Amino acid sequence: MILRVPSSIVNFFRELVPSGAKYAPDHVRRALPAIVAGMVLTTSRRRSMTAIGGAVHAARRDKATVSRLLLRRDFRSRDLHWEVLARVFKKLAPTIKRGKRDWLLALDGTATKRGSETNIKGAIQSEEAKTKRKNKKRKVGGPRTRKDGKSKKGRKTKYHTFLLASLTTHTGTRIPLPRHTCDPKDYKRQGGQKSRRDTQLDLAKILIKRVREIKPEGVRLVVVADSYFECAKLYAFAKQNPEDLVLITRTDSDRCFADETTPSKSNGERILDHGLSFDYSGNDFSRLDLRRGSEKTVRYRRYSARKPTSKDRRTYRLRHEARTVAGLGTVGIVYSWKTPVYEPRRNHRGKSFKVLFCSDPTWSAERIVEWYECRWTAIEILIRELKQQLGFADHTGQKLDALERHIDLVLLSFMYLEMERARILEDPGARPAIAAKAAASRTYGMQEVVRQEASRELIETMKESRHSERKKRLLNSFFEHLSGTHDTGWASAYT
Numbered sequence: 001m002i003l004r005v006p007s008s009i010v011n012f013f014r015e016l017v018p019s020g021a022k023y024a025p026d027h028v029r030r031a032l033p034a035i036v037a038g039m040v041l042t043t044s045r046r047r048s049m050t051a052i053g054g055a056v057h058a059a060r061r062d063k064a065t066v067s068r069l070l071l072r073r074d075f076r077s078r079d080l081h082w083e084v085l086a087r088v089f090k091k092l093a094p095t096i097k098r099g100k101r102d103w104l105l106a107l108d109g110t111a112t113k114r115g116s117e118t119n120i121k122g123a124i125q126s127e128e129a130k131t132k133r134k135n136k137k138r139k140v141g142g143p144r145t146r147k148d149g150k151s152k153k154g155r156k157t158k159y160h161t162f163l164l165a166s167l168t169t170h171t172g173t174r175i176p177l178p179r180h181t182c183d184p185k186d187y188k189r190q191g192g193q194k195s196r197r198d199t200q201l202d203l204a205k206i207l208i209k210r211v212r213e214i215k216p217e218g219v220r221l222v223v224v225a226d227s228y229f230e231c232a233k234l235y236a237f238a239k240q241n242p243e244d245l246v247l248i249t250r251t252d253s254d255r256c257f258a259d260e261t262t263p264s265k266s267n268g269e270r271i272l273d274h275g276l277s278f279d280y281s282g283n284d285f286s287r288l289d290l291r292r293g294s295e296k297t298v299r300y301r302r303y304s305a306r307k308p309t310s311k312d313r314r315t316y317r318l319r320h321e322a323r324t325v326a327g328l329g330t331v332g333i334v335y336s337w338k339t340p341v342y343e344p345r346r347n348h349r350g351k352s353f354k355v356l357f358c359s360d361p362t363w364s365a366e367r368i369v370e371w372y373e374c375r376w377t378a379i380e381i382l383i384r385e386l387k388q389q390l391g392f393a394d395h396t397g398q399k400l401d402a403l404e405r406h407i408d409l410v411l412l413s414f415m416y417l418e419m420e421r422a423r424i425l426e427d428p429g430a431r432p433a434i435a436a437k438a439a440a441s442r443t444y445g446m447q448e449v450v451r452q453e454a455s456r457e458l459i460e461t462m463k464e465s466r467h468s469e470r471k472k473r474l475l476n477s478f479f480e481h482l483s484g485t486h487d488t489g490w491a492s493a494y495t
Contacts, residue, residue: 023080034059047391070402077408081178093216104168106379107225111159122184123158224375232327238359247359258326266326275335285317320365332358385443417446
């Protein structure tokens with residue numbers, strides 16, 4: 001628990017979060033800084049509504065109050081996120097002085113798997129849980145039993161799927177984009193429904209299109225995604241906007257070539273088999289050695305302060321060609337052999353094979369591979385940080401709308417941490433130790449920076465309480481709450 005909301009969070013809301021009741025009622029908007037502080041500074045393993053509401057002593061709220069806040073229909077959290085994003089873009093626009101700048105946009109879907117206690121409407125039963133239930137029914141002799149003789153219930157894990165995206169600027173700032181929910185087939189939202197539900201690919205196109213509309217001038221988006229997003233819909237959209245949009249994905253193993261006269265019809269030749277037919281150790285492939293910290297895309301990677309070693313080198317054998325692919329048209333194709341591989345430990349003797357597509361056939365193989373390499377840290381690690389450090393999957397309510405608002409606030413908390421990091425790096429008066437830590441910090445490191453800020457402000461309040469009766473009473477109640485008593489004399493020791 002901390003005494004008050006840190007000043008950096010208050011300033012973040014004053015500068016970038018819109019005021020007024022357009023996106024949220026006044027009392028909800030006033031509560032948001034404390035909620036974000038709870039998500040950022042809570043040290044408990046699970047960020048429950050009780051933990052979040054009780055993280056700030058001066059703005060404590062019980063579980064029911066936080067729950068009602070997330071259930072309000074007039075709290076338009078995703079629209080609020082889009083408005084904050086537009087203001088962040090305006091703030092970053094002056095950094096694009098001349099020429100074009102490349103920003104990395106990484107896409108991926110994630111699920112919030114939860115146990116059998118969930119009753120959220122529209123939750124999907126996981127395939128693993130379905131298989132366990134089927135095997136349990138087929139087993140002869142009735143239900144499985146434990147050692148104590150009681151029946152063992154199979155875990156009924158359910159989940160919802162969300163499309164997430166991260167935008168990394170040329171200065172290395174990570175900006176989380178608003179989430180999009182993949183509605184289950186049996187779920188109907190209030191207020192009407194489209195005749196056809198949007199798939200993840202539809203939502204990805206909607207997301208990219210909207211980001212293009214509000215991004216600063218002179219920015220080109222380099223979109224990277226896994227093989228799930230390798231589809232005609234996204235590649236056609238990228239080719240319509242070649243000046244400010246490039247799409248790079250891994251290919252589906254069943255994708256085939258096509259003749260130039262009939263680009264939408266497969267000719268039966270599998271691209272994966274075609275790439276494996278080449279001799280990767282011969283002249284058909286060029287060599288690319290990447291070392292930690294020396295890549296051309298190093299600004300988009302958040303490396304720690306440690307020195308690189310010989311084990312940090314990655315070796316690629318590459319072959320590039322521009323050919324017509326069924327459904328995608330003419331794209332750049334990269335056949336890539338990589339060493340080392342992770343299975344799960346690093347193996348420098350093994351090698352792995354991948355085929356990458358690029359919507360711009362003029363991009364070189366080295367350039368495509370370097371940008372696609374950034375995908376792991378840009379979105380996979382980001383999702384892990386959201387779940388482990390900010391409570392992305394910790395919501396315990398029973399309404400999908402409340403779960404969505406909880407996720408929106410988690411993303412807003414992540415936005416605050418990244419903007420605070422950028423502010424510290426740009427501030428010439430920042431403490432050298434804090435600036436050095438922020439330069440290489442990801443989510444956990446920035447949380448430590450904010451906790452240190454809260455501790456410094458607590459000490460300043462202690463000093464000021466010598467001359468302020470109001471702050472003296474506040475400190476006394478704070479220490480009493482921490483100790484669980486009502487007459488401790490904590491405050492008098494400091495005043």
